[in-house]
Amino acid sequence: MSKVAVVGHCTTKFSLDDVSIESLLVLATKSIFEQTKNLTQRDIDAVLVSTNANKKYLSAIVSEMTGISPKISHNIESLCNSGTNSIVSAFSYISAGLADVALVVGAERFDSPGQVLDWDVSRGEYKHPIFWASMFTKARKREFGTTDEELAYVSAENHKNATRNPNAYNPKKYTVNEIMNSKKITDDLRLLDCSRPCSGSSAVVLASESVAKRFTDNPIWIRGLGQKTTSASFTKNDLIKLESTKIASQQAYQMAKISPNNVDVAEIHDAFTVCELMILEDLGIVQKGHAGKYVIELYNTDSKKINPRGGLIGAGHPLGATGISQVVEIATQLEGNAGSRQVEKAMIGLVQNMSAAATSSTVLILES
Amino acid sequence: MSKVAVVGHCTTKFSLDDVSIESLLVLATKSIFEQTKNLTQRDIDAVLVSTNANKKYLSAIVSEMTGISPKISHNIESLCNSGTNSIVSAFSYISAGLADVALVVGAERFDSPGQVLDWDVSRGEYKHPIFWASMFTKARKREFGTTDEELAYVSAENHKNATRNPNAYNPKKYTVNEIMNSKKITDDLRLLDCSRPCSGSSAVVLASESVAKRFTDNPIWIRGLGQKTTSASFTKNDLIKLESTKIASQQAYQMAKISPNNVDVAEIHDAFTVCELMILEDLGIVQKGHAGKYVIELYNTDSKKINPRGGLIGAGHPLGATGISQVVEIATQLEGNAGSRQVEKAMIGLVQNMSAAATSSTVLILES
Numbered sequence: 001m002s003k004v005a006v007v008g009h010c011t012t013k014f015s016l017d018d019v020s021i022e023s024l025l026v027l028a029t030k031s032i033f034e035q036t037k038n039l040t041q042r043d044i045d046a047v048l049v050s051t052n053a054n055k056k057y058l059s060a061i062v063s064e065m066t067g068i069s070p071k072i073s074h075n076i077e078s079l080c081n082s083g084t085n086s087i088v089s090a091f092s093y094i095s096a097g098l099a100d101v102a103l104v105v106g107a108e109r110f111d112s113p114g115q116v117l118d119w120d121v122s123r124g125e126y127k128h129p130i131f132w133a134s135m136f137t138k139a140r141k142r143e144f145g146t147t148d149e150e151l152a153y154v155s156a157e158n159h160k161n162a163t164r165n166p167n168a169y170n171p172k173k174y175t176v177n178e179i180m181n182s183k184k185i186t187d188d189l190r191l192l193d194c195s196r197p198c199s200g201s202s203a204v205v206l207a208s209e210s211v212a213k214r215f216t217d218n219p220i221w222i223r224g225l226g227q228k229t230t231s232a233s234f235t236k237n238d239l240i241k242l243e244s245t246k247i248a249s250q251q252a253y254q255m256a257k258i259s260p261n262n263v264d265v266a267e268i269h270d271a272f273t274v275c276e277l278m279i280l281e282d283l284g285i286v287q288k289g290h291a292g293k294y295v296i297e298l299y300n301t302d303s304k305k306i307n308p309r310g311g312l313i314g315a316g317h318p319l320g321a322t323g324i325s326q327v328v329e330i331a332t333q334l335e336g337n338a339g340s341r342q343v344e345k346a347m348i349g350l351v352q353n354m355s356a357a358a359t360s361s362t363v364l365i366l367e368s
Numbered sequence: 369m370s371k372v373a374v375v376g377h378c379t380t381k382f383s384l385d386d387v388s389i390e391s392l393l394v395l396a397t398k399s400i401f402e403q404t405k406n407l408t409q410r411d412i413d414a415v416l417v418s419t420n421a422n423k424k425y426l427s428a429i430v431s432e433m434t435g436i437s438p439k440i441s442h443n444i445e446s447l448c449n450s451g452t453n454s455i456v457s458a459f460s461y462i463s464a465g466l467a468d469v470a471l472v473v474g475a476e477r478f479d480s481p482g483q484v485l486d487w488d489v490s491r492g493e494y495k496h497p498i499f500w501a502s503m504f505t506k507a508r509k510r511e512f513g514t515t516d517e518e519l520a521y522v523s524a525e526n527h528k529n530a531t532r533n534p535n536a537y538n539p540k541k542y543t544v545n546e547i548m549n550s551k552k553i554t555d556d557l558r559l560l561d562c563s564r565p566c567s568g569s570s571a572v573v574l575a576s577e578s579v580a581k582r583f584t585d586n587p588i589w590i591r592g593l594g595q596k597t598t599s600a601s602f603t604k605n606d607l608i609k610l611e612s613t614k615i616a617s618q619q620a621y622q623m624a625k626i627s628p629n630n631v632d633v634a635e636i637h638d639a640f641t642v643c644e645l646m647i648l649e650d651l652g653i654v655q656k657g658h659a660g661k662y663v664i665e666l667y668n669t670d671s672k673k674i675n676p677r678g679g680l681i682g683a684g685h686p687l688g689a690t691g692i693s694q695v696v697e698i699a700t701q702l703e704g705n706a707g708s709r710q711v712e713k714a715m716i717g718l719v720q721n722m723s724a725a726a727t728s729s730t731v732l733i734l735e736s
Contacts (some may be wrong), residue, residue: 024489045627047597054422054425055487056420056445056447056481056486057446057447057485057487057600057723057728058485059446059597060446060597060599060600060723060724060727060728061487063597063600063602064599064600064601068685069596069597069598069599070596070597071594071595071596071597071619072456072595073446073453073595073597073728074444074445074446074450074453074457075444075445075446076441076442076443076444077425077442077445077680078425078427078428078442078443079423079424079425082442085440085441085442088440089442089457089460089461091464091466092460092461092463092464092466093457093460093461093464095460095464095465095466096459096460096461096463097463097466098456098459098460098463098593113422113424113427114424117425117431119390119423119424119425147509189421198496206522207490225466226439227439227440228438228439229415229426229427229428229431229437229438229439229441230437231431231432232425232428232429232431232432233432248439251439260662266649355428356425356428357426357659359428360425360428360441366704
């Protein structure tokens, strides 16, 4: 199996702009050519597009608009983890020897159809993800005594981190008090407990070991990956753990031959505040039930270890771009190019990206 | 690189039924479990769904509905060659060692949004594929003196073959005369020159060499594959050849170490009659400009070598299922299980599947 590295990456500024999906995809693609040493259109063997937009043939369109004639070209969709599904697919094309260089570009508009979970009658009228997040929160409060204050710290931490991220859609600090007094949306969650769907695009270029050094002096290797889809149905979920994340992370740790203790920096899928607490525990970074206190400590010590770019809550959540933007951040950290967001001596990074109440998860381990 | 085989396959009856995309996907998936020896839900590492439907999370939904909890799960879209893109992706997951067994299931409804080419202003108001097929036909008549009768023979041949295919949506013979007098749609093409979008689903199970024999005594190996996207824009097309098909087939022949002469049976993408003539030439099966006479000979000798199931014109064209149903037919032929459609001593089969005026093509070589 050929080794695969991230050799180029970029993220556009996330916003609420009313811009076409094609323009978003092209913006990130043009930018990655500008930013990646020696990369030309002729190098690209595969173009994979990640989005939930109801448009067709987008990988061919973005290739056409940017002068690429790839061998492999298609769109990939798996709701909010479309981005990491695309990266794992590109990894497999390279690893199998079908491609040497793959461009993965993800984009979404603020009004994406991927925001609504409209197939599962077990959710009743509750098609918006906030309702499952609210049920997770209720269960967690019951089981572990999680407080509204602990949840608010998750939001405060991510918003604080986002102020160091020039591409965040609304980089602004909020106090715990402000968060706890923001507009109530459900029994358990308030406006500032939620990530915000937005417009944005991100891209990475992956390359095989044999060509990686042409494009960068500092390739970031994908050392481990895991994926799991447990269900498409909310009713099967255990409300106090994210089974798919647990299984995917075990696969990824095993492949990378590391343990959670080795992770220096992580981007995790904080679609809602409660998710961050659950993910930290199901990744094995924190003991089950203890993530609330851990996040307060992160905040108070100004740690950048978790979601240095501000996560989904701080940076925004353009669905098809999200998983890719997480990988962009981890690659930037492992290169040592994260500026004021830099986690010192970051050698091993983790990405956790999930869909639809964590019924599906991807975990990636990257190393410099 | 691990070898990859087709170890199970099925196709539903194509129709104009108003049935949901979820039901179509589940129908093919249930059927493949019934038809594949020893295959259980626990064996499936990857579920890839191929469709142009504007629905989300379909791979998780079909997994849920059929009891599968895959590692890898997502939807793939590239218009009319979504099916073979999905198969190549599954091939790469297995070949890279990320999966041992992959289910690829494709489906489409008769009213699929993938039928309209709505992005390319170079097509002006001509968003329906028949307009590019009509331009191909004009150019071909000019260049090679192709006649309406030769075109009609393509339709007659495919309709005749479809009468031996119980899953064809409308298995009915037409005379050359009937075809040449069917309703005129453009200057150059008539109703019976066209394939018909319809509802249907097809599925294949791919497996690595290490496990293939558990599921069949007669694995059908994917020996070669090629893919190319030249453009998303009609204006760049050379109207007398299908550049992407030519390039993809060269890759596939090279990988399989065969020449076009070695192909015993082929399923090719006859979206319109003119396409079959162009494809036969660009695959190197017939010399450029000579496919008209070749097809008349196929018809008169009752050859089943090309499109034994009736192609898209004879069997119907459920977009996301089409490429998969082509592979199903070739696997059936190479197993020797094609009954009255059987091509004698078929050892090497070819699939050619394309999108949007052949701006993108896939070619696969299979061997028993």
